[in-house]
Amino acid sequence: MTERRKQYPFNEFEPKWQRHWDEHRTFAIPNPGDPGFDASRPKFYVLDMFPYPSGEGLHVGHAEGYTATDILARYKRMRGFNVLHPMGWDAFGLPAEQFAIKTGQHPSLATVQNLKRFKAQLQKIGLSYDWGREINTTDPGYYRWTQWIFLQLYDSWFDPEQKKARPIAELNDLRARSHPDDTADERRAFLDQHRLAYVTEAPVNWCPELGTVLANEEVVDGRSEVGGFPVVRRPMRQWMLRITAYADRLVEELDTLAWPESIKTLQRNWIGRSQGAEVRFPVQGSLAEVPVFTTRPDTLFGATYLVLAPEHPLVANVTTDAQRAAVERYLTEVATKSDLERTDLARTKTGVFTGAHAINPVNRQPVPIWIADYVLVSYGTGAIMAVPAHDERDFEFARKFGLEIREVVAAPKPVEGCFTGEGTAINSAFLNGLSTEEAKRRIITFLEEQGSGRSAISYKLRDWLFSRQRYWGEPFPIVWRNGHHEALPETDLPVVPPPLEDYRPTGTIEPPLAKAGDWIRLSDGTTRELNTMPQWAGSCWYYLRYLSPGDSQRFVDAAAERYWMGGEGGSSSGVDLYVGGTEHAVLHLLYARFWHKVLYDLGHVSTREPFRQLVNQGMILGFDNHKMSKSRGNVVNPDDVIADYGADSLRLYEMFLGPLEATKPWSTSGVEGVYRFLARVWRLAMEETQEGQWQLSAAVARRELSSGERKVIHATIKKVTEDLEALAFNTAIAQLMICVNEFTGAPVKPVEALRTLLVLLNPLAPHLSEELWARLAHAFPTDFTGLASAQPWPRYNPEYLTEDEVEVVLQINGKLRDKVLVRRGLSREALESQALAMPKVQAYTAGKTVRKVVVVPDKLVNVVVG
RNA sequence: GCCGAUGUGGCGGAAUGGCAGACGCAACGGACUUAAAAUCCGUUGGGGCGAAAGCCCCGUGCGGGUUCGAGUCCCGCCAUCGGUACCA
Numbered sequence: 027m028t029e030r031r032k033q034y035p036f037n038e039f040e041p042k043w044q045r046h047w048d049e050h051r052t053f054a055i056p057n058p059g060d061p062g063f064d065a066s067r068p069k070f071y072v073l074d075m076f077p078y079p080s081g082e083g084l085h086v087g088h089a090e091g092y093t094a095t096d097i098l099a100r101y102k103r104m105r106g107f108n109v110l111h112p113m114g115w116d117a118f119g120l121p122a123e124q125f126a127i128k129t130g131q132h133p134s135l136a137t138v139q140n141l142k143r144f145k146a147q148l149q150k151i152g153l154s155y156d157w158g159r160e161i162n163t164t165d166p167g168y169y170r171w172t173q174w175i176f177l178q179l180y181d182s183w184f185d186p187e188q189k190k191a192r193p194i195a196e197l198n199d200l201r202a203r204s205h206p207d208d209t210a211d212e213r214r215a216f217l218d219q220h221r222l223a224y225v226t227e228a229p230v231n232w233c234p235e236l237g238t239v240l241a242n243e244e245v246v247d248g249r250s251e252v253g254g255f256p257v258v259r260r261p262m263r264q265w266m267l268r269i270t271a272y273a274d275r276l277v278e279e280l281d282t283l284a285w286p287e288s289i290k291t292l293q294r295n296w297i298g299r300s301q302g303a304e305v306r307f308p309v310q311g312s313l314a315e316v317p318v319f320t321t322r323p324d325t326l327f328g329a330t331y332l333v334l335a336p337e338h339p340l341v342a343n344v345t346t347d348a349q350r351a352a353v354e355r356y357l358t359e360v361a362t363k364s365d366l367e368r369t370d371l372a373r374t375k376t377g378v379f380t381g382a383h384a385i386n387p388v389n390r391q392p393v394p395i396w397i398a399d400y401v402l403v404s405y406g407t408g409a410i411m412a413v414p415a416h417d418e419r420d421f422e423f424a425r426k427f428g429l430e431i432r433e434v435v436a437a438p439k440p441v442e443g444c445f446t447g448e449g450t451a452i453n454s455a456f457l458n459g460l461s462t463e464e465a466k467r468r469i470i471t472f473l474e475e476q477g478s479g480r481s482a483i484s485y486k487l488r489d490w491l492f493s494r495q496r497y498w499g500e501p502f503p504i505v506w507r508n509g510h511h512e513a514l515p516e517t518d519l520p521v522v523p524p525p526l527e528d529y530r531p532t533g534t535i536e537p538p539l540a541k542a543g544d545w546i547r548l549s550d551g552t553t554r555e556l557n558t559m560p561q562w563a564g565s566c567w568y569y570l571r572y573l574s575p576g577d578s579q580r581f582v583d584a585a586a587e588r589y590w591m592g593g594e595g596g597s598s599s600g601v602d603l604y605v606g607g608t609e610h611a612v613l614h615l616l617y618a619r620f621w622h623k624v625l626y627d628l629g630h631v632s633t634r635e636p637f638r639q640l641v642n643q644g645m646i647l648g649f650d651n652h653k654m655s656k657s658r659g660n661v662v663n664p665d666d667v668i669a670d671y672g673a674d675s676l677r678l679y680e681m682f683l684g685p686l687e688a689t690k691p692w693s694t695s696g697v698e699g700v701y702r703f704l705a706r707v708w709r710l711a712m713e714e715t716q717e718g719q720w721q722l723s724a725a726v727a728r729r730e731l732s733s734g735e736r737k738v739i740h741a742t743i744k745k746v747t748e749d750l751e752a753l754a755f756n757t758a759i760a761q762l763m764i765c766v767n768e769f770t771g772a773p774v775k776p777v778e779a780l781r782t783l784l785v786l787l788n789p790l791a792p793h794l795s796e797e798l799w800a801r802l803a804h805a806f807p808t809d810f811t812g813l814a815s816a817q818p819w820p821r822y823n824p825e826y827l828t829e830d831e832v833e834v835v836l837q838i839n840g841k842l843r844d845k846v847l848v849r850r851g852l853s854r855e856a857l858e859s860q861a862l863a864m865p866k867v868q869a870y871t872a873g874k875t876v877r878k879v880v881v882v883p884d885k886l887v888n889v890v891v892g
Numbered sequence: 893g894c895c896g897a898u899g900u901g902g903c904g905g906a907a908u909g910g911c912a913g914a915c916g917c918a919a920c921g922g923a924c925u926u927a928a929a930a931u932c933c934g935u936u937g938g939g940g941c942g943a944a945a946g947c948c949c950c951g952u953g954c955g956g957g958u959u960c961g962a963g964u965c966c967c968g969c970c971a972u973c974g975g976u977a978c979c980a
Contacts, residue, residue, distance in 0.1 A: 033930075247977095288896050288975090295895065298979060320980060333980090375978085398978095405979045412980085418893095419978050486979050608974080645974095682916070684905060688898085689973075696904065699916050702931095709931090757906070760915035767915095771932085835911050840961040842911055880960045886910050890960050 033705035034712070035720060036672030039797040044149055052815070053099075053154040055110055057574065058589045063108075070107040071590050072099050073569055073637075075606030075614070076114045079140035081125040084147040085654070086680065086692065089664045091605045091643040093677045094686055094753060096153045098603060100789035101750045103154075104819040110590050111154060112572035114161035115141045118169075119561030120236065120252045123498035127530055133498040137164055147665060152673045152792055154815075159575045163564030164498075168571060170520030171581035172563050173503040175621065176223060177513050178628055180504070183220035184271035191271075191627035194221060214510060222268045222624060223492065225511060229259045229337065229403075230491055237531025238495040239264060241560065242488055243296075243613045262535060265493040265502065265557060269620045273297050273485045276619060284639040286687070289611050296612040298486025303470050305411060305479040307332055307384035309344055310392055316340060316384055319406030319484045322413065323473070324465035326388050327454035328434035329411035330424070332395045333377065335403035336360045344395055346381030353378050353397060360399045375400055375423045386411075387478035388469070389455070398423060406484045418444050435462065490617065492560060495537040497529035499558030507552045523558070565614050566621040569601055569636060582631070591633050604637040605686075607645070615640070641753060644689040646680070651691045662692050674791035675701040681755035681790065700759070704794055706766055707787065710775050711798050722805055728777045736826050738768045739782055743822035746786045755790070762787060777802070777809050785817045836861050837888040838870040854881045861887035 047053060056063040072095045077088055099111035117137045125140070126133035141162065148155070161168055182191040194217055201208065201216055208216065218224060231240045235255035239262060244251045269276075277297050280290045302321035309316060316332055334341055336357050345353045356378040377398030384395050393411075400419055401410050414424035414431040421444040424431050434457075435449045448462035456472075457465045473479030493502070501521045503514040514521065524545035529538050539546070539556040546554050567581070573590045574583035592599045615637070622636040647653060648660025655661065667676045678700040684690040713723040731739065742765040749758035762783070769779055780802065788795040792815060799814035828850065834857065836844040844866040848857060858881050861867055871891050878890040 031930080291896060292975065295976070300979075302980085318980080322980080400978045400980095402979065410980050417980065419980075422978095484979080611975085682904090688905090690904070693904065693917070695917050699904095703916085705931095756904095757915080760906075763915055833911090837910080837961070840910090840959090845911075878960060880910090882910065886961090888910080888960050 032672075033701065034708035034794075036674065036704075036793065037669075040150075040152065040668075040673050040793040043793045043796050044152055047152075047154065048149070048157070051158065052813070053103075053109075053111065054156050054158050055108055057583070057586045059585060067106055067108045069110065069590060069592060070099075070102040070603075071110045071592075071601045072102070072603045073111075073572075073601045073605070074113060075604070075610065076116050076565070076568060077144060078116050078119060078121050079137060079144045080121045081129070081136070081140055083143055084664055086646050086662045086664050086667075087607070087643075087654075089151055089676060090646055090680045090686075091607070092148065092153055093151065093680050094641075094643060094755065095603065095605050096151075096677075097681070097750065097755060097789045098753070099154055100792060100815060101819070103815070104785070104788070104817060106818070110159075110572065111156060112159040112161075112575075113148065113153070113155040113157070114159075114568060114572065115144070115163065116561070116565050116568070117141060117162055117164040118499050118559075118564055120238075120496070122164075123496060123529075124253075126498065133529070134164065137162075150668050150673055151664065151676065154792070159572045161568060161571050161575050163568065166520040166522055167576075167578070169500045169564065171571065172500050172559065172567070173519050173521060174516060174581055175567060175625070176500075176559065176563070177503055177516065178630070179267060179621075179624060180221055180223040180513055182222045182624065182628060183217075184222060184268060186271075189275065191222060191624045193628070218511075222271070224266055224268065225263060226266055227261055227263045228266075229261050230264055231257045232260045232262065232535070233257045237533065239491060239493065241491045241562075241613075243616075244560075264491055265555075267490040267492045267620070269490045269617075270485060270487055272620050272623055273299065273487050274483075275623060276487075276616065279619075279623075279635055283635060283637070285637075286640065286642055289608065289615070289640060289642065292608075292611040293616055296487065296616065300484045300486075302482060302484065303466075303473065303479055304407065304482040305387065305473060307387065307393070307411065309340075309395070310383040310385055312344065312382075314340055314343055316344075316395070316409050317407045318409045318411045319482060320411055320413075322416065322462075322466070323469045323479070324451060324454075324457065324460075324462050325413040325416050325434050326386070326411070326469055327451075327457065328413040328415050328432045329386055329393060330414060330430040330432055331393050331412045332384050333398045333401045333410050333412055333420075333423070334380070334395065335401040335408040336397055336399050337403040338397075338408045340409075341380070341397060344380050344382035349379055349381035353380060356397060363399075375419070375426055377423060377427065379427075387473065387476060394429070396423075396427075396429075404488060405486065414444075416444065416446055418446060490620075492563075493557035494560050495531065495535065496558050497523065497526060497538040499560065500563055501539070501558055502555040504555040505548060505552035506555065507550075511555065512552070521554075562614055562617045566618045567625070569604075569618075570625075570631065588632055591631065591636075599633045600636050600638040602638060604640045605643060606640075608642045642687055644685070644687050646683070647689060647691040649692055649694065654692075667697060671697055671701045672704070672793070674704055674794045678704065678759060678791055682759045684756055686753050686755065703759075703763055703766065704791060706770055707783070707791075707794060708798065710766065710769055710783075711780055711802060722801055723775065725773065726775045726777060726780065726802070726805070728806070728809075729774055731776055731778060733826075735768060735772075735776070735779060737829070738765055739779055740822040740824075740826040742786060743782065743820050744827065747819070747822070750789065759790065762790070777806055781809055782820050784814050785820055788814045788817070832884045834861070834884065835886040836864060836867055837886065838867065839890055840888060843867065843870060850884055852883065854883055857881055857883060857887060862889065 074092050074095050099109050103109045122137055123133050126136045129136060163169060181194045183194050183197045185192045197220055198217060231245045233240055233250045233255050236250055236253060240250055240257060245257050248257055249255060250257055277294055277299050280293060300321050302319060303323035304317050304319050306315045306317045375398060377396050380395045380397060382395045383392040386393055412420035414420040414429060415433040416435055434452060434454045435445060436452045437445045437449045451457040451460045451465040457468060460468060470481045501523050503519055503521050504511050505514060524542035526542055528541060532538055537556040570582045573586040577583050618636055625631045626634055648658060650660050652658055652660060664676055675697055679697045682700050711723055711726055712720045715721055742761050745761040746758045765783060769775055784795045784799050795814045799810050803810035830850055831847050832850045833845050834848050835842060836846060844864055846864055848860060858879050867889060871889060874891040876889060877892050880888040
C-alpha cells in the first residue's frame with residue numbers, strides 16, 4: 027500500500043501502549059503464595075500452541091489463534107478471573123536445524139535470532155502475555171526437566187491390572203518375590219522389557235534425505251512430513267516409548283474432553299481399537315503355531331488359508347524345501363519395494379505359497395499357509411486367517427491364486443460380490459443359525475474351552491519411536507555400559523549437547539553426536555547415548571512449565587500445578603482453553619496426553635488430562651482461495667497489515683473474517699472495512715483541527731440516553747458477552763458495529779455510551795480502547811478512571827431490551843403476509859382475534875375455512891386455511 | 893473405498909424449528925469538494941405488475957419426507973475440502 031494519511035494515529039499510540047503494558051508488567055499474574063495473588067478469584071488458563079520460531083517469521087495463521095486467545099484472556103480478566111496466558115518457544119527440532127544448516131549459522135544462534143523476531147512480531151499485535159513466564163525448550167533450565175520426565179518414563183512400567191504406570195522399583199520387588207533365583211542379567215532384561223522407555227531393534231521409518239528416523243505420525247504417504255522426502259523402512263536399534271500401553275485410556279478418556287468431535291474421531295481412528303479374537307492355528311507336522319488376530323471369529327469355518335506377513339518370524343520355519351526358492355525370491359522382491367511403492371501397488375495382490383499347512387482349530391481341516399505383503403507385520407499378530415467369502419482383500423487374493431472360497435455367513439438380503447456385513451452363520455456346524463454377534467460370542471467361548479484362542483483387542487497405534495539422529499534436540503540422559511543402557515542420576519541433569527562445529531547429519535545412520543569425541547566417553551568407562559529426542563519432547567509438557575518457569579527444584583511447583591491445572595475440585599480441570607491448528611491432532615495432542623497420564627499415574631500432576639477444552643482455528647487461505655505459499659505469491663505478512671492499518675485492525679479483521687473454526691480466505695478490502703469501523707469509533711470522541719491535529723471532540727458530553735440508544739447499548743452488552751463466551755467473535759464485532767452506527771449520526775455523543783463501548787471493545791481492539799479512554803479521562807476524569815483494560819465487564823439490564831410494543835408476524839399457511847404492532851404480553855386469545863381482524867388476513871381468509879390458528883405470543887400468528 | 897466437515901446474494905458471512913440474507917466488502921446514486929481521496933446519507937437476492945403507495949411469484953447444492961411453519965429436523969443423492977488408506 028502506498029503511503030497515505032492514517033485515518034487515526036494508530037502508528038503513534040499502538041507502540042505507546044505496548045510499551046506501557048511491557049514496562050508496567052500489566053498482564054503479569056502471580057502464583058498462589060506470591061505477593062499480590064488474589065485467592066478469591068477463579069482461575070482461567072488460556073493457552074496457545076507455542077510456535078517453532080522458524081526463519082519464516084510470523085504468519086497470519088499464527089495471529090488468528092493468538093488473537094482469539096488474547097481476546098478471551100483480556101475478557102476473562104475483566105470478568106474477574108486470575109488469567110494465566112503465557113507464551114514460549116518450541117525451538118528444538120528439524121525446522122530450526124534445517125534453517126541453521128541453510129544459513130550456516132549455529133542452531134542456537136539462529137534460534138535466538140528467530141525467537142527475538144517472533145517475539146517482536148507478537149508484541150506488535152498487542153497480545154497480553156505474561157512475558158515473565160516465557161519459556162524456551164532449548165534452554166538447559168527447561169530441557170533439564172524434559173530429560174527428567176524421560177527418566178520418569180524410563181523408570182516406570184505399565185501395570186496392566188491397575189491400568190497405570192508404576193515405578194520400576196515396584197516391578198523389581200514383585201519379580202524378586204516371584205523369581206528369587208534370577209541372575210542380575212536376567213533381572214535387568216526383565217525390567218528393560220517393561221520400561222515405558224525402551225530400546226528395540228525394529229523396522230523403522232528412515233529418511234535418508236533428513237538423515238534421521240521418524241515416528242509413524244511424521245510420515246505422510248511414504249514421505250517425511252517435514253520436507254516431503256522419501257522414507258524407507260529399515261531395521262535399526264532405537265528408543266521407543268510404550269504409548270500402546272495407554273491406548274485404552276487414550277481412547278476412553280477422550281469422552282471427558284470438550285474437544286471438537288472431529289479431533290476426537292481422528293485420535294480414535296489413529297489409535298484404531300478393534301475388538302476381536304486371537305486364534306492359534308497349529309502348523310501341520312510341526313510344534314509351531316500361528317496366532318492370528320481377527321475381528322470376525324464367527325467366520326472361522328470359512329477360513330480357507332492363512333497368510334503371514336513377509337517379515338513374520340515363522341516364515342523361514344514353515345517354508346518347505348520345495349517352495350524355499352520361490353519364497354526367497356518373493357521376500358527379496360518385497361524388501362526392495364519402498365513403502366511408497368507398496369501402497370501405490372496396493373490394488374494388485376501378490377503372494378507365494380510356503381508349502382506348509384496349518385490346522386483350522388474348529389474343524390481340524392488343513393489350510394495352506396501363504397505369504398503376502400497385503401498382511402502387515404506391524405498389526406495384530408502379523409498373520410491372518412483368510413476368509414475370502416467375507417473379506418474383500420482375501421476374496422481378491424483367493425481369486426487370483428485359485429484358493430477355496432467358502433461361504434459361512436448368509437446375508438440378510440441378497441448382495442452382489444463379496445459379502446462383508448453381518449448376517450446369519452451357515453456351513454459352520456454349531457454356529458449355524460446364530461447372528462454374527464451371537465456367533466462371535468459362541469466361538470470365543472469354544473476357543474477358550476479348547477485352549478486354542480481367546481478374545482483379544484488390537485490397536486493400529488504403534489509404540490512411539492522416540493530417538494532421532496539429529497544434533498539439535500535434547501540428548502538422552504542415558505549412558506551405555508557393556509552393552510546395557512543406564513539412567514544418569516538426576517544430579518547429572520541437564521545433559522548439555524556438546525558444542526559441535528559440524529552438526530550436520532553424518533550421511534549414515536550414525537547420529538551427529540558421534541562426532542563429539544570427548545563428550546561421548548565418561549570417566550567411569552561408560553559412553554553416552556548419541557541419539558537425541560524428537561521435536562515433540564519439549565512440547566509434551568510445556569504447558570506445565572509455564573506454571574513455575576523458573577523452578578530449579580521441580581519440573582513444576584506442586585502448589586502452582588494444583589491451582590492452575592485445578593485438579594482439586596471444581597468442574598474445570600487442566601488448561602481451560604487451548605487453541606491451535608488441526609495439524610497436531612495425532613501428534614502433539616496425542617503425545618502430550620500420553621506424557622500427562624504417565625505423570626498423573628506417578629503422582630506428579632493432579633489431572634488425568636492436560637487440555638479440557640480444545641478449539642481448532644481454521645486455516646486462513648490467500649485471497650485466491652488457496653493455501654498461502656510463497657510460490658503462489660498469496661502470502662499476507664502480518665507486519666505489513668500492522669504498518670498499513672494498525673494492530674487493532676489486524677486483530678479485528680482476523681476475527682471478523684468468519685467463525686474461528688472455519689477455513690476462510692483473506693481479503694484486503696475486508697481489512698479496510700474494519701479499519702474504517704475503528705476510525706469511526708475514533709471519530710465518535712475525536713475531531714481534527716485545522717492544523718490536522720486530533721483533539722477531543724466538542725460533541726462529547728454527558729447526556730441522557732434515548733430509550734432507543736439505551737436499548738442498543740444493552741443489546742450490545744448482551745450480545746458481545748454471549749458471543750465472547752462462545753468464541754463467536756465475528757458476530758460480536760458485527761454487534762459493536764451496529765452500536766457505533768447508532769451513535770455516528772448523533773449530534774451529541776453521550777459519555778455513558780462511549781464508556782460502555784470502549785470497555786466492550788477493549789478485548790478486541792485494546793490499543794484504541796485504551797487510548798480513547800485515556801484521552802476522555804482528561805475531560806471526564808470521574809467517568810474514565812484507571813485503564814480501560816482494568817474495568818469490570820458491564821452487565822446488561824433486560825428491562826431495557828424489551829419494549830412495550832412488539833411486532834407480531836402474521837402468516838397465512840406459513841407464508842408471511844402482514845405484521846402488526848401489539849402490546850407485549852397480549853394473551854393468545856386477544857392476539858388471535860386481533861390477527862384475524864386484520865384486513866389482509868381477512869382478504870386471505872375470505873370465502874375459506876380457517877382450519878387452525880397457531881399463536882406464538884409476542885411473536886407470530888399463523889392462520890391455516892383450506 | 894472409509895471417516896469427518898462444509899454447501900445461503902457478485903464476495904466474506906448472519907439467522908433458540910417462526911420476518912432468509914444481520915454486519916462487512918464490492919457496486920450504484922446523492923451530499924461535501926474547483927476536483928479527487930477520505931467522510932457522511934441512501935439503494936442493492938432474482939423475476940414480474942404498477943404513475944406511485946404498494947402488490948405478486950421464485951429463492952439457502954439436488955430429490956423426497958416430517959411439521960401449521962424447514963437454511964435449520966429425517967431419508968436418499970451430488971459437489972468441495974480435510975483426514976485416512978490392504979489395520980484383518
